[in-house]
Amino acid sequence: MSKVVFVTGSSRGIGKEIAKIFAENNFKVVINCVTRKDELYKTYNELKEINPNILALQGDISNYDIALDMFKKIENTFGCVDILINNAGISHIGLFNQATPDIWEKLINTNVKGVFNCSHIACQNMINKKDGIIINISSIWGNVGASCEVIYSATKGAINSFTKALAKELAPCNIRVNAISCGAIDTEMNNFLSEEEKNALIDEIPYMRFGKPYEVGNLAYYLASDKSTYLTGQVITLDGGLT
Secondary structure, three states: OOEEEOOOOOHHHHHHHHHHHHHOOOEEEEOOOOOOOOHHHHHHHEEEEEEEOEEEEOOOHHHHHHHHHHHHHHHOOOOOEEEEOOOOOOOOOOOOOOOOOHHHHHHHHHHHHHHHHHHHHHHHHHHHHOOEEEEEEEEEHHHHOOOOOOHHHHHHHHHHHHHHHHHHHHHHHOOOEEEEEEOOOOHHHHHOOOHHHHHHHHOOOOOOOOOOOOHHHHHHHOOOOHHOOOOOEEEEOOOOOOO
């Protein structure tokens, strides 16, 4: 029986590529977004051509009740979530002294509260069956911090600590929890950079290019496979050697 994987924030970019690799390997795949309904169903149709077992759910995972309802819909359609990939996230660029409480709350809700909600709901069944995998998509700025991305860095640092602590708590139940700490990945999130700024960043990356979304997908798939059964509580950096 194929396992059920839920990828949050998966209408485009990294989340879409993660969902795609699991669809290609015959998992039952659930994709999600909050506002980009057209992109969500475009991705849904693309994945359906690969694998018939695709479910698209629009909803805000930072709201616990909405997240709970989504998990109920997944269970009614495919069964309990075996693999949770917390990918949904947003960024904010700007000086910290010009940030507002609204910006702080928005990033905390999406980047941290969403991870808490989905992990909290998913782990109930994982504990009962003593099996499960949680993968959190983080950032190198959660490791080292980034100027003009203080709040974003704080949210990703929280995810890294959350990952390590939850892994220790759930390991006796045969549940693995890891994070992927992404460097500069070629997605829309980096479109605010000019070509000159992108080239300057590339000059700092030993691998001399941005990472590709499918490379994050490949690592997520490895972490969810039987090849990594003793690997838990790790924040794995994928940044071309930048940090």
